Amino acid sequence: MADSFDVVVVGAGPGGYTCAIRAAQLGFRTACIDDWKTAEGKPAPGGTCTNVGCIPSKALLQSSENFEHAGHAFAEHGIDVKGLAIDVARMLARKDKVVRQNNDGILYLFKKNKIAFFHGVGSFVGGAPGAWQIKVEGPGAASLVAKQAIVATGSKPRALPGAPFDNKLILDNDGALAIPDVPKRLGVVGAGVIGLEMGSVWRRLGAEVTILEVLPTFLGAADEQIAKEAWKLLTRQGLAIRLGVKITKVAGGDGVTVEYTDAEGKAQSERFDKLIVSIGRVPHTAGLGAEAVGLKLDERGFVAVNADCKTNLEGIWAIGDVVRGPMLAHKAEEEGVAVAERIAGQHGHVDFNTVPWVIYTSPEIAWVGQTEQQLKDAGVAYRAGSFPFTANGRARALGDTRGLVKFLADAKTDRILGMHAIGPMVSELISEGVVAMEFGAASEDIARICHAHPSLAEAVKEAALAVDKRTVNI
Numbered sequence: 001m002a003d004s005f006d007v008v009v010v011g012a013g014p015g016g017y018t019c020a021i022r023a024a025q026l027g028f029r030t031a032c033i034d035d036w037k038t039a040e041g042k043p044a045p046g047g048t049c050t051n052v053g054c055i056p057s058k059a060l061l062q063s064s065e066n067f068e069h070a071g072h073a074f075a076e077h078g079i080d081v082k083g084l085a086i087d088v089a090r091m092l093a094r095k096d097k098v099v100r101q102n103n104d105g106i107l108y109l110f111k112k113n114k115i116a117f118f119h120g121v122g123s124f125v126g127g128a129p130g131a132w133q134i135k136v137e138g139p140g141a142a143s144l145v146a147k148q149a150i151v152a153t154g155s156k157p158r159a160l161p162g163a164p165f166d167n168k169l170i171l172d173n174d175g176a177l178a179i180p181d182v183p184k185r186l187g188v189v190g191a192g193v194i195g196l197e198m199g200s201v202w203r204r205l206g207a208e209v210t211i212l213e214v215l216p217t218f219l220g221a222a223d224e225q226i227a228k229e230a231w232k233l234l235t236r237q238g239l240a241i242r243l244g245v246k247i248t249k250v251a252g253g254d255g256v257t258v259e260y261t262d263a264e265g266k267a268q269s270e271r272f273d274k275l276i277v278s279i280g281r282v283p284h285t286a287g288l289g290a291e292a293v294g295l296k297l298d299e300r301g302f303v304a305v306n307a308d309c310k311t312n313l314e315g316i317w318a319i320g321d322v323v324r325g326p327m328l329a330h331k332a333e334e335e336g337v338a339v340a341e342r343i344a345g346q347h348g349h350v351d352f353n354t355v356p357w358v359i360y361t362s363p364e365i366a367w368v369g370q371t372e373q374q375l376k377d378a379g380v381a382y383r384a385g386s387f388p389f390t391a392n393g394r395a396r397a398l399g400d401t402r403g404l405v406k407f408l409a410d411a412k413t414d415r416i417l418g419m420h421a422i423g424p425m426v427s428e429l430i431s432e433g434v435v436a437m438e439f440g441a442a443s444e445d446i447a448r449i450c451h452a453h454p455s456l457a458e459a460v461k462e463a464a465l466a467v468d469k470r471t472v473n474i
């Protein structure tokens with residue numbers, strides 16, 4: 001006998017579990033299916049983000065930053081550390097504990113919201129609008145019928161052609177987060193968010209890190225001024241970043257040898273102890289049974305959706321990494337909430353222009369809205385104002401005055417069009433830019449708001465003042 005639900009969500013990553021919670025809050029009888037499991041075979045909801053993405057990477061970034069501070073920054077504070085050492089096994093065990101806390105938190109939230117959780121692979125097996133049939137295979141085997149179904153099956157790492165992941169020598173994000181000993185020479189293919197974050201972790205712990213990037217520009221999606229600053233600060237830390245690289249061969253053996261042509265077209269060969277490949281992610285639809293019901297995928301394998309996350313089939317929606325748009329956990333969450341609300345007849349809304357981007361290197365990099373290049377290309381008249389952390393009292397007290405905050409505002413109306421930052425804790429500061437843009441604020445609004453002193457947020461206020469060329473502290 002099949003179990004009937006108003007809403008069935010396939011996938012319990014940030015998109016899926018958030019969607020399930022919002023659907024349950026709205027009064028729908030809701031189920032969520034997820035196949036991720038711990039080494040012991042227990043359910044591990046949370047998807048890529050919780051298990052091998054956002055959360056474990058931030059845990060390792062924190063551990064490695066603590067290690068680096070203890071070795072390099074504490075002395076200035078009069079703190080002498082003798083016998084400093086890193087126990088990688090303990091660091092990884094802590095990371096695993098943080099992940100488990102998040103898995104358990106999601107299981108608790110399912111119970112609290114009376115969401116039926118099924119552990120296993122969910123696939124469409126038939127049905128029609130109003131009654132889609134979904135089979136669960138695995139420990140939570142079941143047959144479900146859904147009035148509304150949401151596909152939130154996420155993404156998988158993309159491999160280099162001819163160099164499949166073995167997670168011993170050639171590592172995906174999962175392997176990169178579980179290297180048992182600090183490698184002497186670490187290669188990273190791809191200077192995107194994941195490559196820079198993973199490269200930073202292992203460099204801080206003592207690896208010699210070389211990042212190979214196919215594109216000729218560094219952080220092309222970021223504002224040029226911020227990307228230039230990031231290049232200066234990250235290469236100064238010892239990350240060797242080579243741009244415009246074309247990889248011709250990856251060979252295993254004693255370590256990994258990568259052959260490539262450099263930006264000048266010269267043939268190069270480098271040997272690494274391990275190679276992290278972070279060249280993007282591909283949508284994950286294997287096992288979903290899309291073909292059984294005629295669910296349409298686009299030419300790149302994403303589930304095809306319209307602006308409202310509706311698929312070609314009535315009552316089937318898709319959200320998160322498995323559909324177009326930025327592959328970010330908070331984008332997936334927002335789509336999950338919006339879809340649940342649309343099902344309830346409400347007006348869920350996601351504006352990609354106010355989705356913030358963050359790279360958790362040291363210093364952090366964050367932005368929202370348009371870059372100067374984009375505004376120039378679009379012929380928009382704008383005013384820019386920036387403020388460096390060197391002139392911020394809290395940053396001096398913290399001992400981290402690297403970077404700046406910058407606002408871009410419409411030249412006529414002063415409406416904020418973008419905020420860009422590199423510096424301490426800008427992952428937190430960027431929220432002010434997001435709120436301002438969502439409320440259609442002008443740079444003058446930020447400039448006139450009282451900010452606590454001393455705080456890093458004062459650099460945000462000063463950058464807004466700089467748009468009108470009236471900074472106070474510089």
Ligand SMILES: Cc1cc2nc3c(=O)[nH]c(=O)nc-3n(C[C@H](O)[C@H](O)[C@H](O)COP(=O)(O)OP(=O)(O)OC[C@H]3O[C@@H](n4cnc5c(N)ncnc54)[C@H](O)[C@@H]3O)c2cc1C
Binds near residue numbers: 012053121332
């Ligand atoms: C190393 C790394 C660091 C990252 N850091 C950040 C960050 O700091 N900030 C950020 O915003 N984003 C970050 N991301 C990206 C973020 O993880 C993804 O954007 C996010 O996880 C997408 O969420 P999702 O719900 O769409 O899919 P996922 O998180 O991929 O979850 C999909 C879930 O569905 C399950 N599933 C798939 N098919 C089926 C099926 N047929 N039946 C049952 N279950 C199924 C999967 O096993 C998985 O559990 C990072 C990614 C990586 C790899």
